[in-house]
Amino acid sequence: MLVSYKWLQEYIDLEGVSAEELAEKITKSGIEVEGVEKLNEGLKGVVVGHVLECEKHPNAEKLNKTLVDLGNGETVQIICGAANVGKGQKVAVATVGAVLPGNFKIKKAKLRGEESNGMICSLQELGIAGKLAPKEYAEGIYNFTPDTEIGKDALEALNRDDEILELGLTPNRADAMSMLGVAYEVGAILGKDIKLPNPQPETSSEQASDYINVSVEAKEDNPLYVAKVIKNVKVGPSPVWLQTRLMAAGIRPHNNIVDITNFILLEYGQPLHAFDYDKLGSKEILVRRAKDGEVIETLDDVKRSLTPEHLVITNGTEPVALAGVMGGANSEVGSDTTTVLLESAYFTGGVIRKASKDHGLRSEASSRYEKGVDPERVRPAAERAAELMIELAGGELLGGVVEADSLEVKPAVVSTTLGKINKVLGTDLDMTQVEDIFARLKFETSVDNGTITVTVPTRRGDITIEEDLIEEVGRLYGYDNLPTTLPVGESTPGHLSDYQKKRRVVCRYMEGAGLYQAVTYSLTSAEKATQYALDKREPVELAMPMSEDRSYCA
Structure with missing residues (x-):
């Protein structure tokens, strides 16, 4: 994940904290910053x-x-x-x-x-x-x-007076694959509040439900699908600020509509897709598993054969997108597009991973779906995108929202005790300090007689068990602040046995006489294992050899 230092400042006050200092603090809290690039260095x-x-x-x-x-x-x-x-x-x-x-x-x-x-x-x-x-x-x-x-x-x-932090994220930290996620993390590290977008786009009297109907057959793969309709858009180049933010994050700008969907992907971590409504060929969106042998031509102009293991977005009959991976060429937004159908959906990771792997299409969207997106951001992300399309493309948002919703989301509730936290970390924290750490993380807590119960936001899907809570306390308290101890107990100094002493004396004597000691590889094949054996015995076979030539021990 490439994080713009200037962009991050829009969500959190970083005054007095340089990009290098911030990188060090993030690394010490558990997310490795692999490097900081100053875009205008030397220029x-x-x-x-x-x-x-x-x-x-x-x-x-x-x-x-x-x-x-x-x-x-x-x-x-x-x-x-x-x-x-x-x-x-x-x-x-x-x-x-x-x-x-x-x-x-x-x-x-x-x-x-x-x-x-x-x-x-x-x-x-x-x-x-x-x-x-x-x-x-x-x-x-x-x-x-x-x-x-x-x-x-x-x-x-050109926003080249910026610095880019490259985060080396582990698969469990999908929450940090967005600017808002990184802002939450930095806010917890610095103990500062964050400013979140509050999209409130104006709507027209026309209703989106008059233009589109959404139904989902594969409810397990797609429990939530949200559609919005934006009319009278003018497709053209994005403003410089938007183009430069995408380029700094490693994404090429295309046009204002596509760029807005990519901007929201970076900001919210929620992939979106924009269809040219007039190219859909119907007033229906049907999400289903593909039929065996069904073909879709994706945006990269490649025709792809599908199987029932792949999830597709269709216009009721033919596919218009390979769900969560790439859109179809038959519904692509172009310079002549005037009405946009905006998709914001929650797809489960397994079905997206399968399609991405089968077709060799690993996109920014698929990588986020594979690791898990926040179901609570599906709707706000669509609102934010619609607001930007009004502002940057002159669009008109139709009233209402059309959606298929069978999603049941319950935040994880996890408990631990102060005694367990201190025992595992070797610390002497009090409950006030522990509560403060979870407050910085924006986690809701309740305390009852030494037990703290945490309601984990859906954006942090990696926290499910007691040990996860202890890890959060440890990393934000500071690994450098954890006490260090030496092992306690009786120890016996090592020494050479009589045989080892005599063997070492012989080796040194023979080396002094100009001889060389050869230590041969002990693993070999079944045929060679018995060729030079002094004693006739069955060689030992390895359970998991690296190769057949190294599968036996003589």
């Missing part, structure tokens, strides 16, 4: 420029001569080879003296007889991997939106 001198003039280079067909305003009244001539450069654009300019990735320094130069005072940059030249750049800027220079301030630090405008 300087890149500003937002305004292309005032652009014409063909008089002496080179593939070059352009531009006049660029760098702000503060400074105008320079820059020779640029990008085919997509043009008059009126806001671009990233590496000024003379700037330093780019690889310690590449920008100097004044003459290109085919024309002076060039800087370089107009692509995203790749600013350190962003080509596979993460928006497709329209995969080649050529990057264009800022027209309202971007001239002369502003371009790296700041």
